[in-house]
Amino acid sequence: MSASYILAIDQGTTSTRAMIFDQKGKIVEKSQQEFQQIYPKSGWVEHDPADIWESTKSVMSAALQQSSLKAENIAGIGITNQRETTMIWDRETGEPVYNAIVWQCRRTTDICAELKDRGLEDIFQQKTGLLLDPYFSGTKVKWILDNIEGVRERAENGELVFGTVDSWLIWRLSGGKEHVTDYTNASRTLMYNIHELEWDEDLLEILDIPASLLPEVQESSSIFARTSPQNFFGYEKPIAGIAGDQHSATFAQACYKKGMIKSTYGTGAFMLMNTGADSYISENGLLTTIGWGLEGEINYCLEGSIFNAGSAVQWLSDELELLSDPADSEYFAQKVDDTDGVYIVPAFTGLGAPQWEPRARGTVVGVSRGTTRNHLIRATLEAVGYQSQDLLEAMYDDTGIECREIRVDGGAASNGFLLQFLADIADTTVQRPVNTETTAAGAAYLAGLAVNLWSDKEEIRGMRRVDKEVHTGDRSSPQGGAYFWLEKSYEIDPGLG
Numbered sequence: 001m002s003a004s005y006i007l008a009i010d011q012g013t014t015s016t017r018a019m020i021f022d023q024k025g026k027i028v029e030k031s032q033q034e035f036q037q038i039y040p041k042s043g044w045v046e047h048d049p050a051d052i053w054e055s056t057k058s059v060m061s062a063a064l065q066q067s068s069l070k071a072e073n074i075a076g077i078g079i080t081n082q083r084e085t086t087m088i089w090d091r092e093t094g095e096p097v098y099n100a101i102v103w104q105c106r107r108t109t110d111i112c113a114e115l116k117d118r119g120l121e122d123i124f125q126q127k128t129g130l131l132l133d134p135y136f137s138g139t140k141v142k143w144i145l146d147n148i149e150g151v152r153e154r155a156e157n158g159e160l161v162f163g164t165v166d167s168w169l170i171w172r173l174s175g176g177k178e179h180v181t182d183y184t185n186a187s188r189t190l191m192y193n194i195h196e197l198e199w200d201e202d203l204l205e206i207l208d209i210p211a212s213l214l215p216e217v218q219e220s221s222s223i224f225a226r227t228s229p230q231n232f233f234g235y236e237k238p239i240a241g242i243a244g245d246q247h248s249a250t251f252a253q254a255c256y257k258k259g260m261i262k263s264t265y266g267t268g269a270f271m272l273m274n275t276g277a278d279s280y281i282s283e284n285g286l287l288t289t290i291g292w293g294l295e296g297e298i299n300y301c302l303e304g305s306i307f308n309a310g311s312a313v314q315w316l317s318d319e320l321e322l323l324s325d326p327a328d329s330e331y332f333a334q335k336v337d338d339t340d341g342v343y344i345v346p347a348f349t350g351l352g353a354p355q356w357e358p359r360a361r362g363t364v365v366g367v368s369r370g371t372t373r374n375h376l377i378r379a380t381l382e383a384v385g386y387q388s389q390d391l392l393e394a395m396y397d398d399t400g401i402e403c404r405e406i407r408v409d410g411g412a413a414s415n416g417f418l419l420q421f422l423a424d425i426a427d428t429t430v431q432r433p434v435n436t437e438t439t440a441a442g443a444a445y446l447a448g449l450a451v452n453l454w455s456d457k458e459e460i461r462g463m464r465r466v467d468k469e470v471h472t473g474d475r476s477s478p479q480g481g482a483y484f485w486l487e488k489s490y491e492i493d494p495g496l497g
């Protein structure tokens with residue numbers, strides 16, 4: 001068997017996955033492992049960098065073992081990752097100086113407020129396309145330098161390096177040889193000038209971050225490193241595709257033309273519109289980000305980031321115990337004709353786009369004596385739709401481009417009610433692909449292009465298959481035999497234990 005497969009690593013917020021893609025773009029094997037979430041204080045979120053690396057090794061090994069393939073059959077490796085999550089480690093030993101500070105972590109709210117009070121948001125937005133929110137890496141790096149003993153001194157001596165999760169994994173896979181990232185991940189750090197394509201000295205000075213910490217930045221589809229044989233089953237294989245998870249999904253959804261939109265509904269929801277060579281600076285709370293860098297060209301996107309989407313359905317199930325499985329929300333939401341005036345804003349960890357209010361918290365309004373579980377479930381799903389509609393309106397206002405179609409993916413995109421509600425309020429077509437593992441697919445495609453497994457974007461576009469298309473005004477009907485048993489199980493077990 002020749003080396004004609006791509007191994008994609010999808011290092012997400014709650015789990016790490018490895019998938020092996022064949023030359024037709026089909027997933028032939030996958031493995032997934034969850035890892036520990038660390039919440040040291042209210043609003044703080046961390047990961048152990050060792051967990052990130054160990055879970056990556058374990059899923060790579062499991063995926064290869066379960067398939068009939070060996071590492072020698074792998075033509076290239078693609079990595080896609082939770083973005084913004086920040087790590088600093090020793091350049092020689094690889095020892096992290098602190099846990100990874102996760103994108104959701106709100107600990108730098110005061111640093112951001114202080115920078116805003118000094119009138120600095122505009123310069124950050126103009127240069128990086130981002131806003132002063134704890135979400136992004138820059139203030140997290142500053143926090144580590146300012147708060148962990150001895151770290152600033154070591155950083156100034158050039159002993160330490162900073163990286164997002166992709167850099168950490170490349171560093172580990174290459175046996176500590178390469179300290180590198182790609183345009184998409186760099187564009188989420190608050191330190192990278194997305195127009196000049198370089199780390200920005202003015203911003204580094206404002207944040208008081210030494211430039212020696214920063215990785216080299218490359219095109220998303222290019223050879224970043226070779227694996228060291230000790231860390232990749234005895235082989236030196238090219239790590240050839242890197243992109244942040246939302247950028248990767250946009251690439252896999254073949255949103256290659258200006259105006260095309262994809263929206264991923266997982267824990268949060270992330271909507272990206274391709275804006276081609278134009279880097280619109282939003283007046284409506286959207287982010288400007290690099291979609292990918294390919295063949296010498298930069299493709300920009302406008303992004304709306306919603307911090308809580310599928311997690312709100314998870315909340316109904318885990319905390320309120322109104323559902324035993326988030327998937328059942330589709331059925332119960334349709335048992336009522338509307339929410340009877342109930343609205344939910346699931347701002348559990350503040351609000352992202354377009355409001356950017358880190359101190360906001362969730363609300364439920366309009367509850368009456370007649371409000372039932374079904375109204376609350378429906379209002380939660382509708383909230384995801386309303387948040388998406390806010391982003392579409394902001395995108396229209398910034399670009400003048402009307403949305404004709406939204407390409408959706410992510411766990412909650414399997415919810416037919418949600419897709420129909422979105423199609424109705426946004427007055428647009430909603431399309432879901434057969435392969436909803438779009439984040440991993442994007443990284444696989446970027447790597448495959450770099451090692452000449454595929455020739456160009458046209459070939460990638462041809463591999464995408466549509467599973468479901470929903471139009472404004474369509475009516476899905478979930479009632480039927482299959483749902484009788486669902487209803488019964490909730491009657492028998494109202495405690496949903």
Ligand SMILES: Nc1ncnc2c1ncn2[C@@H]1O[C@H](COP(=O)(O)OP(=O)(O)O)[C@@H](O)[C@H]1O
Nearest residue numbers: 266267310311313314326327410411412414415
């Ligand atoms: N059928 C469904 N309806 C609504 N929400 C769902 C459904 N299936 C999964 N979810 C939600 O989607 C999220 C999981 O999706 P996933 O794409 O795996 O997320 P992530 O990659 O962010 O961990 C969970 O928050 C879950 O509540």
Ligand SMILES: O=P(O)(O)OC[C@H](O)CO
Nearest residue numbers: 012013082083103266267
């Ligand atoms: O790991 P996910 O799928 O929750 O995605 C996280 C995003 O990249 C955060 O910006």
